[in-house]
Amino acid sequence: MNIPGAAAFTGKRVAVLGLGISGQAAIAALTAHTSATVSAWDGRAEAIAELPGELATAVAQADPHTLVTELIAWQPDLVIIAPAFPATGLVWRQLRAADIPVWSEIELAWQLRAANDAGEFAPWLCVTGTNGKTTTVTMAASILQAAGRGGAPIGNVGNPAVTAVSDTSDSAPDAFVLELSSFQLYATHSMAPAAAICLNLADDHLEWHGSLAEYQAAKAKIYRQVTGTCCYPAGDSAIAQMLESASPTARQVAVTLTVPKVDQIGLVEDIAVDRAFPPGQISQATELFTLDHLTQLVPAGAALPAHLVQDALSAAALTRAIGITPEHIAAGLANVAAGAHRISEVANVAGVRWVDDSKATNAHAARAALATLPPASTVWIVGGLAKGARFEELVAEVSSRLAAVVVIGKDQEPWRAALAELTVPVHFVPPEIESPMTAAVQAAAQLAQPGNTVLLAPATASMDQFVSYEDRGNKFAAAVAEVTARD
Numbered sequence: 001m002n003i004p005g006a007a008a009f010t011g012k013r014v015a016v017l018g019l020g021i022s023g024q025a026a027i028a029a030l031t032a033h034t035s036a037t038v039s040a041w042d043g044r045a046e047a048i049a050e051l052p053g054e055l056a057t058a059v060a061q062a063d064p065h066t067l068v069t070e071l072i073a074w075q076p077d078l079v080i081i082a083p084a085f086p087a088t089g090l091v092w093r094q095l096r097a098a099d100i101p102v103w104s105e106i107e108l109a110w111q112l113r114a115a116n117d118a119g120e121f122a123p124w125l126c127v128t129g130t131n132g133k134t135t136t137v138t139m140a141a142s143i144l145q146a147a148g149r150g151g152a153p154i155g156n157v158g159n160p161a162v163t164a165v166s167d168t169s170d171s172a173p174d175a176f177v178l179e180l181s182s183f184q185l186y187a188t189h190s191m192a193p194a195a196a197i198c199l200n201l202a203d204d205h206l207e208w209h210g211s212l213a214e215y216q217a218a219k220a221k222i223y224r225q226v227t228g229t230c231c232y233p234a235g236d237s238a239i240a241q242m243l244e245s246a247s248p249t250a251r252q253v254a255v256t257l258t259v260p261k262v263d264q265i266g267l268v269e270d271i272a273v274d275r276a277f278p279p280g281q282i283s284q285a286t287e288l289f290t291l292d293h294l295t296q297l298v299p300a301g302a303a304l305p306a307h308l309v310q311d312a313l314s315a316a317a318l319t320r321a322i323g324i325t326p327e328h329i330a331a332g333l334a335n336v337a338a339g340a341h342r343i344s345e346v347a348n349v350a351g352v353r354w355v356d357d358s359k360a361t362n363a364h365a366a367r368a369a370l371a372t373l374p375p376a377s378t379v380w381i382v383g384g385l386a387k388g389a390r391f392e393e394l395v396a397e398v399s400s401r402l403a404a405v406v407v408i409g410k411d412q413e414p415w416r417a418a419l420a421e422l423t424v425p426v427h428f429v430p431p432e433i434e435s436p437m438t439a440a441v442q443a444a445a446q447l448a449q450p451g452n453t454v455l456l457a458p459a460t461a462s463m464d465q466f467v468s469y470e471d472r473g474n475k476f477a478a479a480v481a482e483v484t485a486r487d
Contacts, residue, residue: 001168004119005111009034013056015071016040017091018082019047022105025160026080027051029112033166041071068094076100080108083183086208104187106180109161111190114168122165124191125177125318126155128222129199131365132311133157133179135339136199139315140177143332147324155179175322182218183208195321196222197231197255197314201238202364207388216242226250229321231314234264251279253321255313257306260285265317272313277320288316289330297338299345299355307368341473343369349484351450357457358473363394366459370398376424378402378453379444381476383409383429384460391418394459399424404447408436410464436465437472441479454480 009030016026019042030038037056040048045060057074061067068091071079079102085091095102113121125144127136137153144150154164155178165176180188186209198219209215220242223230230246232239234254243252253263253276260266260275262282267273270292273285289312297308316329338344341358348354360366361384370378378401382391386409395418404425407415412428419426427443429436444454456476466472 001114001116001170001172003033003112003114003166003168005113006034008111009036012036012077013075014038014078014080015074015076016080017068017071018042018084019044019051020082020084022160022162023080023082025163026105026108027055029108029162029166030080031055033112039071039074039076041067043067064090065094067091072098072100078103080105081187083181087186087214088208088210102187103189104184106155106161106178106184106191107188109165110188110192112162112166114166114172116174122172122174122176123194123228123322124165125175125322126180126191126193126196126222127178127199127314127318128180128182128185128219129197130202130362131360131368132199132307132314133181134359135308135342136197136311136314136318137177137179138339139312139333139336140318142336143315143319143324143329144173144175144177146332146335147319147328149173149175149324150177153177153179156181156184177318180222182215185221186218188221190225192225192227193222194227195229195231195318196226197318198222198239198242199311199314200233200236200364201242202362220245223247223250229253229317231255231317231321233310233314234258234266251276251321253277253317255310255317257310257313265313265320267309267313272309272316274316274320274326276317286326288320288326289333293330293333294336296334297336298343299353302345303372305343305368305372307371341469343372344473346477347480347484351452352445352448353453354476354480354484355453355455356473356476357455358462358469358476360457360459361461361469363389363391363459366457367394367397369455369457370401373401373453373455375400376403377451378455379404379406379448381406381408381440381444381454381456382458382460383407383412383415384458384462384466384472385409385464386411386414386460389460390414391459395419395422403449403452404444406440406443406447408440408458408465409460435475435479437475438479438482441476441483445483 014036040058048058141153150173154161157179223246229251234256256266272288344356357369407428410431429439462469462472
C-alpha cells in the first residue's frame, strides 16, 4: 500500500495549530509520510515538551493574538487547526484575513489516505448530527467488523482519522466509519465519502459557529461530495434542506421507523427491512435484523428507545451502501455493547432506578432519554455548560415525564428561566459547592419515591464542573453507590 497524496506536500510549509490528540496525530502523519516542513503551535508550554525533534519550530504562546500573529509570520502554506478554536474567534478571523488555507485533521486524513496496489482507497462511511453519532458509528463499525472489512470507529471518537487511514500495513481495514463533529466539518473541504448521514439537527454549539444557520451549513458539508449514497431521516425538513447541496449523482436513501417505501430502510413490526438496496428494488423487502438484536443495549425489562432503533437503521443503511450483507448487519448489531454513560442503569434500590445518561450533552439527547420513561416518574438531574442554549422548549416538551428536577452547573440562569412555571419540586444545587454531583444525588434521593427513576441527562456540556461527561457520569455512579448503601 502507498499514500498517493503525500507527494503534494513536498516543499510545503505546514503549521499544526492546537496540539491535542488530533494535532499530535497530524504531526505524526505529516512527519512520517510527507517531506513537508512542519511547525507546531499551542497556547500551552507543556503541549510542545515532547514533540519530535524534526519539526521546523514549536511555539507555545498563551496569548491567542500573539500566537496567531507569530504563526502567520512563519508564512505557512497551510494550517491544520484543532477544533478548540471557534469559527467566531480571533484566531480564525486572523487566518481568514491572511488568506491562508485552513484544514481540519479530517481534511488532512482525506489527503493522506492509503491506497492498495490497484490504486483503490478504502471507502469512508461518515456520520454527523446533534445526537446519536457515537452510537451509530459504533454500530456501523461492529457491522464492518462482522463482515471482516473494518476496525474501530474513528474521527470524533476513538483513534484520529489521519492515523487510521494512512496505515499502509497489511492489516489496515478496507472500509472506515467516521464520527464527524460540526467543528471538524467546518474546515473539511474535499472529503468525498462513499456514504454519509446527518442523523438529526438541533440547537448546539451556537457559541462556536455563531448561529444555527452556520451550524447547519457545517453539518451539510457531509453530503456535499458523497460519491455513493446520502442517507437521511425521513420527514426531517432541516436535513432535507441540507441535501439540496449534495452531489446530483449521489443516491438518497431514507431511514424511517415506519413501513419503508421504495428507497427507504424501515420497520415492519419488529423487523428492519430494506427497500433501497439494490437500487430499483420495488416489489421486494429484504430483512436486515430484528429488534431482538438490540435488546442488550438497554437494562433488563426496559423498553427499547426509538432513537436506538433509528441509530441501528442508520448504521444498516450506511453499510448496505457498500454492499454489506444482511447476515453481517444482524451479527454486527447483536455484538454491540451498551455504551458507557448512555442510558445506563447504575442502581435499582428500594424501588428507585438510577440511570446515567451523562452523554446527553444537549437538549435533543436529553429529550430522547426522557421519552422512554412513564409520565410523572422522573427525578431529572440537569445543568452544566449551556453554550448559549435555552431550555424553555425542552422543558415544555418533557414536563409531563417529571416528578422533580435537580439543577447543577455554574450558570443556572437558563434553567431558572426554563423551569419557572414547572409545578413539580425543583432543587438548585449551589454553584459554588465543592462536590456538586454528591449534593445533587443526595437531593434526588430525598425527592424520589418508589417507582421513580432518577435520570442524569444534563442537556449541557460538563466542563464547568467536571473534566468530561465521563467524569460527570462516574461521579454520579459513585454518589449513587454511597447514597443507596444507606438504604
